[in-house]
Amino acid sequence: MATRLSVFASDWGWIGLAVSRRGLAGLTLPQPSEEAAWSRLCSAWPDGVYQESSAWPELQARLLDYLAGNPTDFADIPLDLPNTPTFWQRVWTLCAQIPYGQTRTYGELAEEAGSPRAYRAVGGAMAANPIPIVIPCHRVVGSKGSLVGFGGGLDQKQRLLQMEATGRPKG
Secondary structure (H helix, E strand, O other), rough: OOOEEEEEEEOOEEEEEEOOOOOEEOOOOOOOOOHHHHHHHHHOOOOOEEOOOOOOHHHHHEEEEEEEOOOOOOOOOOOOOOOHHHHHHHHHHHHHOOOOOOOEEEHHHHHHHHOOOOHHHHHHHHOOOOOOOOOOOOHHHHOOOOOOOEEEEEEEEHHHHHHHHHOOOOO
């Protein structure tokens, strides 16, 4: 069965889902338009199959709840991330364990992953993360808490972190 693709609107913008029979394969960060979300999805999954209804209604509802400022747990979401380097898998697992409203530095994640000097490799893993929010790479910050590196832009990273800190989305 091919990867199913769908997009949905949120208060933050349009979000795309790529879902295989094994689990979540991809998620786009909020995009300014439906077309932009489809463009991101289709470029990452060119063989994906368009699905008019949600590819995963329960996950969509949880993402909307999260973007409304409610602490949401995604730990039980099965993932489909084949051909991923072992180090990235380890880093993504650790990143997914960062509690809502907290952050870790790239160096802290590198140390937790057993490679204390591999903070740049952690950055590479975060940049390659195909399922942001579920693997909350926005919670990973620079060595002094600075906002660095985020596929959705630093404004969106700051907005997500601020929402988690205050419990309220900020437009």
